[in-house]
Amino acid sequence: MTATKGTTIDLYGMGSPNVYKVAIMLEEVALPYRMHYVDVFAGQQFDPGFLAISPTARVPAIVDPAADSGEPLALCESGAILIYLAEKTGRLLPGTPGARSSTMQWLMVQMGSVGPLFGQFMHFQFFARDNTYGRERYQAQARHLLALLDRRLGDTEFLDGMAYSIADIATFPWVRRGLEAFPWLKPAGTEALADQHPHLARWYRSIAGRFAVKSAIDRMAPWLEKTAASAKSATPEDLDRFLLRNAQAKPG
Ligand SMILES: N[C@@H](CCC(=O)N[C@@H](CS)C(=O)NCC(=O)O)C(=O)O
Numbered sequence: 092m093t094a095t096k097g098t099t100i101d102l103y104g105m106g107s108p109n110v111y112k113v114a115i116m117l118e119e120v121a122l123p124y125r126m127h128y129v130d131v132f133a134g135q136q137f138d139p140g141f142l143a144i145s146p147t148a149r150v151p152a153i154v155d156p157a158a159d160s161g162e163p164l165a166l167c168e169s170g171a172i173l174i175y176l177a178e179k180t181g182r183l184l185p186g187t188p189g190a191r192s193s194t195m196q197w198l199m200v201q202m203g204s205v206g207p208l209f210g211q212f213m214h215f216q217f218f219a220r221d222n223t224y225g226r227e228r229y230q231a232q233a234r235h236l237l238a239l240l241d242r243r244l245g246d247t248e249f250l251d252g253m254a255y256s257i258a259d260i261a262t263f264p265w266v267r268r269g270l271e272a273f274p275w276l277k278p279a280g281t282e283a284l285a286d287q288h289p290h291l292a293r294w295y296r297s298i299a300g301r302f303a304v305k306s307a308i309d310r311m312a313p314w315l316e317k318t319a320a321s322a323k324s325a326t327p328e329d330l331d332r333f334l335l336r337n338a339q340a341k342p343g
Pocket of ligand 1: 107109131149167
């Protein structure tokens, strides 16, 4: 009998929105996965073993033991991982060029704008509060993007216009994080979102209610706690290394 390779996917990550995307996707497509925590505050993203999986020194990353022709595949970048898993399973990414391009467009809006610009706002909010220019610039960008998503979701049920897709999966965890991090949405969270952006709030609630999304959030809970604890105990040197500042920058 030929030995079959395992089918369990290894997920490397921490408690952060880009990692939630992949956990949600794995739950949606019902692929089995094992979770490996990477302590980015302790610099584990720069370990040679991890760099072999994620050359960018970032999470999330996955290893699929049996990709093309049964060969193992290591992959980083959450957008690429979502596309890979969608293509592997034939789910959540339309096959025809027109429909597919719409999903890709909204996935790119998330990858190129929502993630990076929300992330920059959070950087100034949590790590450089005195920098008013940075905080105000990225607050304006974040608010502009929330308004854009709300406009889009006023016209269509899901971001790609047709059906729930990897574009929604990519965007949901960042809106969820915004509910906790954006001062103009606190402390009411979803209610403030519903007041300010009713279509986005309707979409948010419908995705938050999905079984797979709830399962991913449950499985991610220990990572969220670990990440909060490790951020809290990080030394100034750990933070410099993590934020690539004060000449502590490492390649990657
Ligand atoms: N574009 C990347 C961004 C990944 C990213 O920034 N990951 C963060 C956590 S959300 C990280 O690994 N930070 C560790 C570091 O910057 O050293 C993706 O979407 O996967």
